[in-house]
Amino acid sequence: MSQELEKRGKTAVTSTAAEGLGDAGPSYSPDVDIYANDDELVFAVDLPGVAKGDVNLEITENNTLIIKAKNSHQEPGGAVLRQCNIGNYYRAFQLSQQYDKEKVSGTIENGLLTVRIPKREEAKPKKIEIKA
Amino acid sequence: MSPLPTGGLNARNVFAAERVEQLEGVFEGAPRGSLAYSFPLVNVYESKDDITVNAELPGLARDQVAITFSDNVLTLSGTRKPAMEESDRTVVVRQERSLGGFEKSFRIPVRVEADKITAAFKDGILTVTLPKAEEAKPKQIQINVG
Numbered sequence: 112m113s114q115e116l117e118k119r120g121k122t123a124v125t126s127t128a129a130e131g132l133g134d135a136g137p138s139y140s141p142d143v144d145i146y147a148n149d150d151e152l153v154f155a156v157d158l159p160g161v162a163k164g165d166v167n168l169e170i171t172e173n174n175t176l177i178i179k180a181k182n183s184h185q186e187p188g189g190a191v192l193r194q195c196n197i198g199n200y201y202r203a204f205q206l207s208q209q210y211d212k213e214k215v216s217g218t219i220e221n222g223l224l225t226v227r228i229p230k231r232e233e234a235k236p237k238k239i240e241i242k243a
Numbered sequence: 244m245s246p247l248p249t250g251g252l253n254a255r256n257v258f259a260a261e262r263v264e265q266l267e268g269v270f271e272g273a274p275r276g277s278l279a280y281s282f283p284l285v286n287v288y289e290s291k292d293d294i295t296v297n298a299e300l301p302g303l304a305r306d307q308v309a310i311t312f313s314d315n316v317l318t319l320s321g322t323r324k325p326a327m328e329e330s331d332r333t334v335v336v337r338q339e340r341s342l343g344g345f346e347k348s349f350r351i352p353v354r355v356e357a358d359k360i361t362a363a364f365k366d367g368i369l370t371v372t373l374p375k376a377e378e379a380k381p382k383q384i385q386i387n388v389g
Contacts, residue, residue, distance in 0.1 A: 145337040146327040155326030159299040159367035184368050187295050192287035222301035222367015
């Protein structure tokens with residue numbers, strides 16, 4: 112990744128500390144990939160065990176994207192070998208002002224949440240025609 | 244390859260004891276970051292009748308995961324593709340998810356009925372249920388008084 116692109120990425124979004132779900136038990140920080148282009152930010156969030164309708168997306172006044180999800184996977188008993196903890200998920204990211212928090216959309220399929228946040232029209236790059 | 248463990252050990256001990264070089268096994272006590280903790284992460288459960296393996300495979304559809312069982316070794320394999328392709332237009336800002344081809348094998352330390360293994364996939368979690376063979380199930384032994 113070039114310096115310029117990396118810088119663009121870093122200024123677009125930064126991860127903030129997880130705060131947990133309060134009294135809903137421990138929550139876990141899911142793995143996230145983020146893609147950026149001139150139109151939007153796209154988040155791919157691993158949420159195994161989360162059904163459709165069990166994700167809560169919120170963007171706060173100060174442009175923090177908060178992802179909360181309820182894990183409804185039922186374990187068949189006590190594990191004899193455990194690599195993953197089963198619990199709810201929480202993750203938050205600080206977004207730059209150039210994204211339109213009114214137009215966030217999310218879909219979840221096979222435990223993968225995809226969140227799209229478009230850039231505000233005025234923040235999109237404009238192509239300027241050069242007149243002869 | 245180490246010999247199959249014989250009876251007398253509970254599953255926790257058996258999984259811990261099964262440190263087999265050739266297999267990318269999953270063992271109690273394997274350090275995080277080792278091959279045993281490569282994608283996908285699994286939990287293993289044991290009941291009187293079954294061994295159940297749960298694997299976290301978010302983003303994959305049921306037809307994108309291959310499951311094989313041979314010589315008491317269960318293997319999960321497939322390819323996890325990126326959610327978006329990198330291009331001149333699109334850059335990767337953050338990459339935490341494990342992507343690409345994967346293959347993970349586990350030795351199942353008890354005899355199971357291979358033709359009765361079932362698998363289900365829900366919300367990115369694969370559940371493989373391996374019914375124990377009759378001789379692997381716990382037996383109640385009556386003590387005759389007298």
